[in-house]
Amino acid sequence: MTIKEVCKKFDITPDTLRYYERVGVIPEVNRTKGGIRDYSEEDIKWVENAVCMRSAGVPVEMLIEYVKLFQEGDSTITARRDLLMEARVEVQKNLDKYQATMDRLNYKISRYEEAVKTGVLSWDVVNIKKD
Amino acid sequence: MTIKEVCKKFDITPDTLRYYERVGVIPEVNRTKGGIRDYSEEDIKWVENAVCMRSAGVPVEMLIEYVKLFQEGDSTITARRDLLMEARVEVQKNLDKYQATMDRLNYKISRYEEAVKTGVLSWDVVNIKKD
DNA sequence: ATACTCCTTGGAGTTAACTCCAAGTCAAGA
DNA sequence: TCTTGACTTGGAGTTAACTCCAAGGAGTAT
Numbered sequence: 001m002t003i004k005e006v007c008k009k010f011d012i013t014p015d016t017l018r019y020y021e022r023v024g025v026i027p028e029v030n031r032t033k034g035g036i037r038d039y040s041e042e043d044i045k046w047v048e049n050a051v052c053m054r055s056a057g058v059p060v061e062m063l064i065e066y067v068k069l070f071q072e073g074d075s076t077i078t079a080r081r082d083l084l085m086e087a088r089v090e091v092q093k094n095l096d097k098y099q100a101t102m103d104r105l106n107y108k109i110s111r112y113e114e115a116v117k118t119g120v121l122s123w124d125v126v127n128i129k130k131d
Numbered sequence: 132m133t134i135k136e137v138c139k140k141f142d143i144t145p146d147t148l149r150y151y152e153r154v155g156v157i158p159e160v161n162r163t164k165g166g167i168r169d170y171s172e173e174d175i176k177w178v179e180n181a182v183c184m185r186s187a188g189v190p191v192e193m194l195i196e197y198v199k200l201f202q203e204g205d206s207t208i209t210a211r212r213d214l215l216m217e218a219r220v221e222v223q224k225n226l227d228k229y230q231a232t233m234d235r236l237n238y239k240i241s242r243y244e245e246a247v248k249t250g251v252l253s254w255d256v257v258n259i260k261k262d
Numbered sequence: 263a264t265a266c267t268c269c270t271t272g273g274a275g276t277t278a279a280c281t282c283c284a285a286g287t288c289a290a291g292a
Numbered sequence: 293t294c295t296t297g298a299c300t301t302g303g304a305g306t307t308a309a310c311t312c313c314a315a316g317g318a319g320t321a322t
Binding site: 270287 | 293294295296297298299300301302303304305306307308309310311312313314315316317318319320321322
């Protein structure tokens with residue numbers, strides 16, 4: 001699979017994909033004789049994983065560390081597990097924040113819907129209900 | 132309330148809070164005769180809102196726009212609602228991504244837990260189950 | 263009155279994660 | 293063989309959102 005195809009599949013740019021490989025967010029990809037990247041199924045799984053993790057804010061730094069440990073073999077299994085658990089804590093934290101913000105947005109929007117209908121804007125549209 | 136107290140309350144730095152005011156993420160805050168910021172309840176609500184929105188990745192740009200519209204008065208009610216709805220779409224998108232990443236992390240970690248216990252590392256620890 | 267601490271400002275600097283660019287290579291088509 | 297177009301590289305540039313800094317002012321303790 002060419003770089004362009006992989007990029008299309010995951011909606012990222014070739015620059016990003018090359019960057020990921022360069023810094024080690026994904027392992028090195030096989031090349032044709034001409035030196036052009038040819039992504040294997042395995043490579044694509046790594047890209048998929050990287051894109052997913054990055055979309056949830058897992059730092060590039062952490063993904064690099066994971067790949068490094070992976071390439072060191074089975075002796076790093078617990079280290080990898082710990083790294084993933086560390087990542088999970090952060091993702092969960094953010095998930096909670098996003099959910100809290102959704103709640104706030106939903107509340108505000110419902111108040112605005114009301115205001116648009118009735119012409120009356122309640123005091124607390126900016127904020128959240130008084131305690 | 133002093134800037135330090137507000138910062139402690141929301142776990143941010145004075146620099147960030149002054150930055151928010153400077154660029155318009157929150158409206159201007161009242162000062163003492165000496166020129167020192169004295170945050171009112173209202174100000175604090177704005178800060179709370181800004182911190183919440185920012186923690187879910189709502190761009191500073193968008194918060195500035197909201198404050199600007201708010202200060203223009205009731206004629207901007209629908210515009211503000213639309214802005215909030217736009218923000219909500221983005222936050223929801225990210226929420227979904229974070230959830231997907233949590234699922235992936237949970238799966239991977241469970242596989243690693245297994246591997247740590249049994250010493251056997253299944254083929255797909257890196258990725259997600261084959262289709 | 264002097265020192266100390268915390269506040270102020272405008273503006274420069276930092277960071278993470280891309281994103282762009284110039285110069286060069288390679289395979290395929292005319 | 294020559295052109296075309298996609299790919300390659302190392303390195304520089306960009307962006308959003310802070311973060312830091314130097315210089316100065318105000319209020320309080322000694």
